[in-house]
Amino acid sequence: MQTGTSRFPRTSLGSRKVKWFGSSCSRGILLNEPPGGSVWRNPAAWAKRRQKAGCPICRRGRPRDVVAVLSASWASAPSRAPLPGYVAVVAKRHVVEPFELSASSRHAFWEDVMLVAKALSDLLSPAKMNYELHGNTIPHLHVHVYPRYVDDPFVGGPIDPRRASFVRTRDELLRIRRAIRDASMRARRRQSSRR
Numbered sequence: 001m002q003t004g005t006s007r008f009p010r011t012s013l014g015s016r017k018v019k020w021f022g023s024s025c026s027r028g029i030l031l032n033e034p035p036g037g038s039v040w041r042n043p044a045a046w047a048k049r050r051q052k053a054g055c056p057i058c059r060r061g062r063p064r065d066v067v068a069v070l071s072a073s074w075a076s077a078p079s080r081a082p083l084p085g086y087v088a089v090v091a092k093r094h095v096v097e098p099f100e101l102s103a104s105s106r107h108a109f110w111e112d113v114m115l116v117a118k119a120l121s122d123l124l125s126p127a128k129m130n131y132e133l134h135g136n137t138i139p140h141l142h143v144h145v146y147p148r149y150v151d152d153p154f155v156g157g158p159i160d161p162r163r164a165s166f167v168r169t170r171d172e173l174l175r176i177r178r179a180i181r182d183a184s185m186r187a188r189r190r191q192s193s194r195r
Helices: 025-031 043-050 056-060 103-124 170-194
Strands: 016-018 066-069 073-076 087-091 128-132 142-148 165-167
Touching: 066 170, 073 103, 087 103, 103 128, 103 142, 103 170
Parallel strands: none
Antiparallel strands: 016 165, 066 073, 073 087, 087 142, 128 142
């Protein structure tokens, strides 16, 4: 397969494209919360969510749809996603901004993001990997990792998770889980051999 040439609506994972006008990416994918816009428009609600006790991810204990537990994060891959291969990498530590992490924790988090991106790239052979970090709705550090394809529905513009979605099968999610797990095991072996 030539890099980035998967044909929609079928992908190299076989996902089916569907119209889905559900909640926004971080609300729907990480927590299945109802839509409602950026919480920071309401300063009191925003201040509450910024605290660990008010954070929806921390209250739940972890994000939904976890497919891998990494050193500094969880990898979350819901069955409905904006693009095939989509994964959210969610920090285990409650911080809003990456700079709030200590240097070693920040390094570990970004290593996890890169591990997930490389695993997805090896599995899916996309044209490009995209990374989005917002936190406008859920103030808990997370990065959206999107494999992009030459004919994906967002070519020439930003990804809009409200516009279209893909439904992934259990087998497709298992392949993503295995790819991330195998990449994590290889990384641990490399670290062990350096010691």
